Amino acid sequence: LGVMKDGKIILERSYGWKDAGRTEPLEPDAVMRIASVTKPFTAACIRRMTAAGLISLDDRVFDLGQPGGGLLRVDPYPRLVDERFRDVTVRHLLEHTAGWDPEVAGDLTFRELGIAGAMGIASPPDRREMARWILGHPLQHSPGERRIYSNEGYFFLGLIIEKYTGRDYLEYLSSEVLEPAGIPRSEITFGRTLRSDQHEREPWYESRDLSESVLQPGVEVERAYGGWTLENHFSVGALIASPSALLRFMEAHYVIGLRIGLPREEGDSGGWTLSHTGGFAGTSSLARQRGDGIHYAVIFNKYAPAPGDYAVGVRTLLDRVIADHVRAWPE
Numbered sequence: 001l002g003v004m005k006d007g008k009i010i011l012e013r014s015y016g017w018k019d020a021g022r023t024e025p026l027e028p029d030a031v032m033r034i035a036s037v038t039k040p041f042t043a044a045c046i047r048r049m050t051a052a053g054l055i056s057l058d059d060r061v062f063d064l065g066q067p068g069g070g071l072l073r074v075d076p077y078p079r080l081v082d083e084r085f086r087d088v089t090v091r092h093l094l095e096h097t098a099g100w101d102p103e104v105a106g107d108l109t110f111r112e113l114g115i116a117g118a119m120g121i122a123s124p125p126d127r128r129e130m131a132r133w134i135l136g137h138p139l140q141h142s143p144g145e146r147r148i149y150s151n152e153g154y155f156f157l158g159l160i161i162e163k164y165t166g167r168d169y170l171e172y173l174s175s176e177v178l179e180p181a182g183i184p185r186s187e188i189t190f191g192r193t194l195r196s197d198q199h200e201r202e203p204w205y206e207s208r209d210l211s212e213s214v215l216q217p218g219v220e221v222e223r224a225y226g227g228w229t230l231e232n233h234f235s236v237g238a239l240i241a242s243p244s245a246l247l248r249f250m251e252a253h254y255v256i257g258l259r260i261g262l263p264r265e266e267g268d269s270g271g272w273t274l275s276h277t278g279g280f281a282g283t284s285s286l287a288r289q290r291g292d293g294i295h296y297a298v299i300f301n302k303y304a305p306a307p308g309d310y311a312v313g314v315r316t317l318l319d320r321v322i323a324d325h326v327r328a329w330p331e
Contacts, residue, residue, distance in 0.1 A: 001013055001014075001015070001243060001296065001297070001298050002242070002243025002244055002246065002247050002296060002297045002298075003247075003294070003295070003296045004247040004248075004250070004251065004294070004295045004296070005293055005294050005329045006293040007251050007293070009244055009247055009248075010329060010330050012028050012029075012242075012243055012244055013028055014026040014027055014028045014030050016301075017203070018030070018203040018204070019203070019204055020204045020206070026203055026301075027201065029201060029242055030201050030202065030203055030242065031187065031188070031189070031199055031201045031202055031240045031241055031242050032202060032203060032240055032241070032242075032283070032285075032299040032301055033191050033202075033205065033230075033237075033239075033240050033282065033283040033285075033299075033301075034237075034239055034240065034241050034246070034278050034283070034285040034287075034299060035237040035278030035279050035280050035283045035284075035285055036151075036236070036237050036276070036277065036278035036279070036285075037239075037241075037246065037255075037276050037277070037278040037285045037286075037287050038154075038235065038236060038237045038238060038239040038278070039154050039235075039236065039237075039260070039276065040249065040253060040254075040255040040256065040260055040261055040276055040287070041173055041177060041188075041239060041249065041261075042154050042157050042158060042161070042169075042235040042236075042261070043094055043157075043260040043261025044173075044177045044249075044253050044261040044262075045157075045161050045165075045169070045172055045173055045176065045177060045261070046090065046094055046157055046160070046161065046261060047253075047261040047262050047263070048176045048177060049160075049161065049164060049165065050090075054164045054165065055071065055090060055160065055164055056090065057089065057090045057091040057094065058089050058090070058091060059071055059089060059090050060086065060087070060088065060089060061088045061089060061090060061092075061093060061156060061160070062074055062085050062086065062088060062135065064076075064080060064085060064086050066086040070086075071090070071160055071163070071164065072131070072156065072159055072160065072163065074131050074132055074135050075132055076132060076135035076136045077118075077119060077129075077132040077133050077135075077136045078136055079136060080135065080136070081136060081137065081138050082137075082138040082139050084099060084139050084142055084143060085135055085139065087142075087143045087144075088143045089143070090157070090160065092143045092144060092153070093153035093154065093156055093157050094153070094157065094260065094261075095147060095258060095260075096147050096148060096149050096150060096153060097143065097144050097145070097146065097147050097148075098139070098143050098150070098152070098153045099139030099140060099141040099142060099143050099145065099146075100139060100140060100148065100150040100152045100153065101140035101141060101146075101148050101150070102148075102149075102150050102151075103148075104140045105137065105140055107150070107151055107152075108133075108134045108137060108151075108152055109130065109134070109151045109152055109155050109232075109233060109236060110151075110228050111133075112124045112125055112130070112214040112228060112229060112232065113212060113214055113217060115129060115130055115133045116129075116214075116217075118133065119132075119133065123214050123215070123217050124214045124215065124229045124232060125232075126232070127155075127158075127159065127232055127234075130155070130232060131155075131156065131159065134152055134155075151233075151236045151237070154235055154236045155233070155235060155236050157235055158234050158235025158236070159235075161235065169234055169235055170189065170190055177249075177253075178245075180252070181248050181249055181251070181252035181253070182248055182252075183244075183245050183248045183249060184245075187241060187242045187244055187245035188239055188240070188241040188242070188245040189239070189240060190230070190231075190234065190238050190239060190240070191230045191238055191239065191240040192230060192231070193215065193225065193226060193228075193229045193230045193231060194215070194225055194226065195225050199240060201242075202240060203301045204301065205224040205225070205281070205282025205283060205301050205302070206224075206282060206301060206302040207222040207223045207224030207225070207227075207281045207282040207303070208222070209222070209223045209227075209281060210222060210223065211223040211226075211227040212227075213226035213227070214226060214227070214228060214229055215229070222281075222282075223281035223282070224280075224281040224282030224283070227281060228280075237278060237280065241299075243297040243298070243299065246287050246297035247295050247296070247297055249287075250287055250288075250289045250295040250297070251264070251295065252264060254274065254289070255274050255275070255276040255287050255289050256274050256275065256276045257274060260276075268291065269291050269292065269293065270291040270292070271291055271292065272290070272291040273288070273289065273290045273291065273319075274288075274289040274290075275287065275288050275289070275311070275315060277308060277311040279303055279304065279308070279310075279311075280303065281303055282301060282302065282303060283299075283300065283301065283302075283303060284299070284300040284302065284303055284304050284309075284310040284311060285297075285298070285299045285300070285311070286298045286299075286310070286311040286314060286315060288315055288318070288319075294322060296318055298310075298311070298314050298318075
């Protein structure tokens with residue numbers, strides 16, 4: 001848990017255990033998987049690229065032979081089945097209006113075993129193969145028609161970042177977003193799929209559900225450690241961070257909505273609030289941004305029984321405590 005007031009971090013504490021045996025306390029400087037709270041960082045990279053003139057929000061994303069082309073040349077597998085992909089823009093990806101609907105079609109970015117099987121390749125597929133397979137499946141809505149949260153758009157934003165900056169995602173994020181916001185590189189980096197590859201400050205992730213490993217098909221593993229690959233979800237949900245990194249980001253950038261990733265406007269204070277949550281097996285996260293200068297970040301190494309339960313519960317509690325019980329803030 002981390003809390004910031006007027007640009008100053010006034011609380012950073014950890015609770016519980018770093019290890020599954022519950023013998024080693026979790027340190028306050030722990031870095032943990034933040035899942036979809038990665039997306040505001042990806043959005044900030046895109047905003048930086050548009051400001052620098054590398055791309056435009058109105059650029060077509062997919063070069064599928066249409067006049068004017070697009071930013072990414074992708075050969076859909078097994079074939080293009082939806083002509084509407086030609087109309088998808090960077091803005092659509094950024095604002096979750098490209099046309100994917102996980103309630104109808106499921107989340108295509110987590111189908112790595114199915115992708116490998118369909119394409120007759122080893123699992124896990126690489127990002128290029130995932131991109132081809134995703135474009136071989138239809139959209140559920142026309143681009144710009146509806147705003148529906150989905151992971152596919154931010155997967156493709158990551159590919160755009162690396163292609164048009166000519167740099168690794170994390171390298172570009174570090175120099176163009178983290179450094180200007182005063183976020184040390186030590187406080188945010190990529191997570192890894194396997195427990196044996198975790199960061200030394202990272203805890204174990206409680207994940208009792210078993211699933212087939214995408215790294216070793218046919219072998220059952222704890223879902224948090226091989227049910228999908230963090231490496232392929234680099235721009236969607238692969239970052240690990242400390243609460244202080246999230247707080248400093250919230251002081252510098254908006255975390256959700258039509259302004260996601262944009263630099264904070266000077267003097268933009270008031271009673272507004274924004275929240276971005278994240279979650280998958282072993283992880284729940286919340287970045288809460290408030291116009292009164294109070295921000296807080298909460299990360300759990302466990303997924304809530306129902307999506308959003310932890311985030312909503314903690315947000316409700318902390319907002320009430322701040323409103324009803326905090327009389328003075330420490331200097």
